[in-house]
Amino acid sequence: MTLMSRPASRSLGNIDVVTLRLGQDTLAIRAEMLREVLEPVSITRVPGAPEFCCGLVNVRGTVVPLSDLRVTFGMPRTPLGPDSRILVLDLPLSGRASVVGIVADAVHEVTRVESHMLQTVPAVGTRWPPQFIEAIARIGGNFVMLPDIPAIFAAFLGGQSATTVGPQGQGAAA
Amino acid sequence: MIDAETLAIFRTEADGLVESLEAGLLTLQERPGDRSVIDQVFRDLHTLKGTGGMFGQTELAAFVHGFESAFEAIRSGTSVASPALIAVCLKAHDHIMSLLAGERPGGAGTILADLATAVSGSAPADEQILPEVPTEASASASQESGAKTIPMMRISAERLDEMMDRVGELVIAEARLAEIAARSGVPALVSVTEDIQRLASSMRDATMSIRMTPISSITGRFRRLVHDLARQLDKPIDLVIEGEETELDKAVVEQLAEPLMHLIRNAADHGIEDAATRSRLGKSPSGQIRLSARQSGGEVEVELADDGRGLDEARIRAKAIDLGLLGLDADVGSADLQRLILSPGFSTAQQVTELSGRGVGMDVVRRTVSELRGSVDIASSSGSGTRVVIRLPLTLAIISGLLVEVAGERFTIPLSTVEEIVELPERSGPADASSRFLDIRGRLVPTMSLREVFASPPAPEMFPKVVIVGASGARVGLVVDRIIGSNQTVIKQLSPLHAGVSTFSGATILGDGAVALILDVATLVNQSKRPAPIERHLQEVLA
Missing domain, CATH: 1.10.287 (Helix Hairpins)
Known part of the structure; x- marks a missing residue:
């Protein structure tokens, strides 16, 4: 192990992740933020809400917003299928502890990624917006993206206050 | 030392006393000779000293002791509660506040010395000066005013x-x-x-x-604020408070304090003219700020009115054009112009001084009130003052709701806003229902198709119903597919992710576990009220 192969930042030590399928891609999300995985439940559409978070679900008596990372990564949105799952995540929003749900086309497994299997994102050469990728991991011989969930939601919240969204988007409480 | 829990008990108790102390001092300013108030202030000081000593707050106890001793002169009638003396007493009160907050403010000696000077300078006739710190207050121990009190309990x-x-x-x-x-x-x-x-x-x-x-839990600080502002700005200002007993949900009352503070500051600073100007205009030399609260139906109306110069519409228009909010020849009514001052662009300090109008904090007002699911209205007439009316729901937690169905989706309408439900007459077909008016006992009510508002998939509405709702004095008919019934609705706030969606004020969980959105009737009514382009423009500006 040379000095060079040490993790680039403190946050990239050995981490536990849950792997999931989104469209044709496999993603990994830090297990520490995962609260639970739900079978698709009845999703309430929020008319006028941006595509990224156009739904609400009931998670044990709490109303939780449902987000779709496929919008962030420009993937086509397909209806939920039998393998689809909702990942319930603990995530601070605007500085307040919050719970959000994200859609996955399938959830695979929880696995440990050693720090030497993690690398930072090359500035060029990926088809995904690099600011939304925390790292790339090698899991079972495949490259798997770790989306930077806090960055994705922060960017959405920031963008929302800067521009109006949709016909009903003039937010009084923005 | 003492543990955190004991300290918390002390704090709660002391906070109550300090609040009562301030209220007493301010009342004393209006009625300097009122014995019962003087006794009340003295009791508060005495109890505060005792409590402070008991909980090991020696610095506090010593200071309050000095304060109490000086105040003894007023109690015994050797001094009167002159405005100058009250001003020093208020300073002493602030010192106590910062001691309680755990700060280590200096100047205790100066304040006590000022107090002594003020006391001796406020002798009613040619009475003798009181020694600065008389011997241990021989004061009668505080007697809880017995008769009408009922047992109370503090709950966190x-x-x-x-x-x-x-x-x-x-x-x-x-x-x-x-x-x-x-x-x-x-x-x-x-x-x-x-x-x-x-x-x-x-x-x-x-x-x-x-x-x-009750709203009275926050009005004490407004009395103080007006007192301080009047001194600072050198304008005589009276604060009249009506309907202090009006009750609102605790969370609403607390959050209301800040916007009201901004409004009062604006009224005192920009609205009310100085005494000379007022006299020249034939107004009473001292300005008046009136804060009134009353309950009407499921809402509480809080109104802040001043009798100052009113909003300068010409300046607002000029500023709005300057900021690119209005076109040069925009045809805008008074009401819309006045609403512009709520927009964030109007609220920087520099613009306010130029504008001779309000601005500071006005978007804080708008934002806070809309977070509380309320609405703000402004009415101002040049020369005779400005009136700001804030309407708020009684509670944030649970409401009665009317559950309706639109294209297979369920929504809840707050029952307090529902006036009646009627069938949609045959002739106003669903295709253009949004542009129709309904004749409700001789009054035309605009209708809105919720299918269109929600961009629901079009499907034939067999027998659509119209729910007539009202807010801020206007009515609108919401066209829905089906009325499911009324239910108790536990309001869940929407996450910040949905902050941009103003059509809904929250969500609730239905009996079958599904989530239903709660309509924000005030927003819908506003959307229907002014179909003219200016409204869309205003909404963008105010978004």
Whole structure:
């Protein structure tokens, strides 16, 4: 192990992740933020809400917003299928502890990624917006993206206050 | 030393005393000779000293002791509560506040010396000066005013919130039980369910009534604010408060303090003219700020009015054009112009001085009030003052809702806003229902198709219903597919992710576990009220 192969930042030590399928891609999300995985439940559409978070679900008596990372990564949105799952995540929003749900086309497994299997994102050469990728991991011989969930939601919240969204988007409480 | 819990008890107790002390001092300013108030202030000081000593707050106890000793002169009648003396007393009060906050403010000696000077300078006639710190106050120990008090108990807000959460869950569970019982048709189950429903609903009412707090819990600080502003700006200003007993949910009252503070500051600073100008205009030399609160239906109206110069519409128009909010020849009515001052662009300090109008904090007002699911209206007439009316829902926690269906999706309309439900007459077909007016007993009410508002998939509406709702004095008919019924609605706030969606004020969980959105009627009414382009423009500006 040379000095060079040490993790680039403190946050990239050995981490536990849950792997999931989104469209044709496999993603990994830090297990520490995962609260639970739900079978698709009845999703309430929020008319006028941006595509990224156009739904609400009931998670044990709490109303939780449902987000779709496929919008962030420009993937086509397909209806939920039998393998689809909702990942319930603990995530601070605007500085307040919050719970959000994200859609996955399938959830695979929880696995440990050693720090030497993690690398930072090359500035060029990926088809995904690099600011939304925390790292790339090698899991079972495949490259798997770790989306930077806090960055994705922060960017959405920031963008929302800067521009109006949709016909009903003039937010009084923005 | 003392542990955190004991300290918390001390703090709660001391906070109450300090608040009462300030209120007493301010009342004394209006009625310097009022014995009962003088006694009240003295009692507060005395108790504060005792409590402070008991909890090991020696610095506080020593200072309050000095304060109390000086005040003894007023109590014994050797001094009168002159405005100058009250001003020093208020400073002493502030010193106590910062001591309580755990700060280490200096200047205790100076304040006490000032107090002594003020006391000696306020002798009623040619009375003798009182020694600065007389011997240990021989004061009679504080007597709790007995007669009308009922036993009280302090409860931490946190426990109350927790209780409200539990009641909220109980109401949801009860609704589910009711559905199951109704489906089962088992008479015993139905009867038990009815009992539980009755209990849950009285439990809910009781819990909500615990949370109701009179507005008077925040008005004390406004008296102080006006007192300070009047001195600072050198303008005589009277604050008149009406309807202090009006109650609102604790959370609403607390959040209301800041916007009201901004409004009062604006009224004093920009609205009310100085005494000379006022006299020249034939107004009474001292300006008046009137804060009034009253309950009307499911809402509480809080109004802040001043008798100052009013908004300068020409300047607002000029500024709006300057900022690119209005076109040069935009045809804008008074009401819309005045509403512009709520937009964030108008609220930087530099613009305010130029504008001779309001601005500071106005968007704080708008934002806070809309977070509380309320609305703000402004009415101003040049030369005679400005009136700002804030309308707020009584509670943030549970409301009665009317559950409706639109294209297979369910939505809740706050029942307090519903005036009546009518059938949509045949002739106004669904295709253009949004542009139709309904004749409700001789009055034309605009209708809005919720299918269109929600961009729902078009489908034939067999017998659409119109729910007539009202807010801020206007009415609109919401066209829905079906009325499901009324229910107890536990309001869940929407996450910041949905902050941009103003059509809904929250969400709730239905008996079958599904989530239903709660319509923000005020927003919908506003959308229908002004179909002209200016409204869209205003909404963009105010977004």
